[in-house]
Amino acid sequence: MDHSTRLEPTATGTGHINSFNQINFNNTTTNITYADEKVKVLNWLSPLQSHVRHNDVRNRRQDGLGEWFLQTDEFLRWRDGGGESGKATVFCSGNPGVGKTFLR
Amino acid sequence: MIDRLLEHFGGENIAVACVYCDFQDHERQTAANMVGALTKQVVNALKMVPPEIEEAFKRAEREVGGRGLRVPETVRLLGSALAPVRRTFICIDAIDECSDKHLSQLLISLQPVSQTSPGVRLFITGRPHIRSVVEKYLPGSVQVIPFSPNSEDIREFLEMKLKHDSGSEEMSPALKADIMKRIPEKIPDVYVISNSISQATSYR
Numbered sequence: 001m002d003h004s005t006r007l008e009p010t011a012t013g014t015g016h017i018n019s020f021n022q023i024n025f026n027n028t029t030t031n032i033t034y035a036d037e038k039v040k041v042l043n044w045l046s047p048l049q050s051h052v053r054h055n056d057v058r059n060r061r062q063d064g065l066g067e068w069f070l071q072t073d074e075f076l077r078w079r080d081g082g083g084e085s086g087k088a089t090v091f092c093s094g095n096p097g098v099g100k101t102f103l104r
Numbered sequence: 105m106i107d108r109l110l111e112h113f114g115g116e117n118i119a120v121a122c123v124y125c126d127f128q129d130h131e132r133q134t135a136a137n138m139v140g141a142l143t144k145q146v147v148n149a150l151k152m153v154p155p156e157i158e159e160a161f162k163r164a165e166r167e168v169g170g171r172g173l174r175v176p177e178t179v180r181l182l183g184s185a186l187a188p189v190r191r192t193f194i195c196i197d198a199i200d201e202c203s204d205k206h207l208s209q210l211l212i213s214l215q216p217v218s219q220t221s222p223g224v225r226l227f228i229t230g231r232p233h234i235r236s237v238v239e240k241y242l243p244g245s246v247q248v249i250p251f252s253p254n255s256e257d258i259r260e261f262l263e264m265k266l267k268h269d270s271g272s273e274e275m276s277p278a279l280k281a282d283i284m285k286r287i288p289e290k291i292p293d294v295y296v297i298s299n300s301i302s303q304a305t306s307y308r
Binding site: 037038040041042044045046047048049050051053054057058066069070072074075077078079081087088089090091092093094095096 | 239
């Protein structure tokens, strides 16, 4: 699934920058100007680039690993809850190497 | 999990932001940079850069030499970014790999976000020992779910490893079958699958 279709498009339709998506400039000069400005703001907010690590994880993981975890009542309550229903934070506790990072 | 959330809620007004903590990146992984990274990802999912963030950026730009963001300001900006989003999922991976100094600052920064914004859900992974620290800074709002792979996970992981193993063409089907049978049996309570697999495949 192409995730650029999942997040909301930017106002100019130039795609997403520095997130889980590839840089994707196109269209008119106006759009590029706005996108440039946005890139500056985004880079000012933080030098960290989580999408790089995310893409690495995505390429290395095995679909289906830990599927049971994502079906637990606790997880679903957390995902679907809001406001008073369910706790706002899940702490997924496990030793290194068990695959927590690779949950799909 | 990020991809799964995006698929599940696709099309809705949601944002997902994550930080992967890393022992080897302590210098850059300050609390301000980590909170900033979350803000960055939420802003990126928005149609427009929120005016408060735009203004703060312009102010900083005017200062001589530019100025890095400090924690209180990044927290305020994260709030501005979150306001227009109905649901935001924030994932912090391997929080125990965060340096002590920044770990507490990060959790303190997430406190107001998780407690006053009903649309914000936090997902934190880490080694069991860090649980008490997470609970200390996010009191009353933490649901702990232990993760340990079951035998199905181990089988799937083994299949993947065998498929990608450069020598697997030469491996006899009997050996493959043996690996697939024995390893899940031998590991009743596995917690370091990756190590077991690399040992197992080096036996051939």
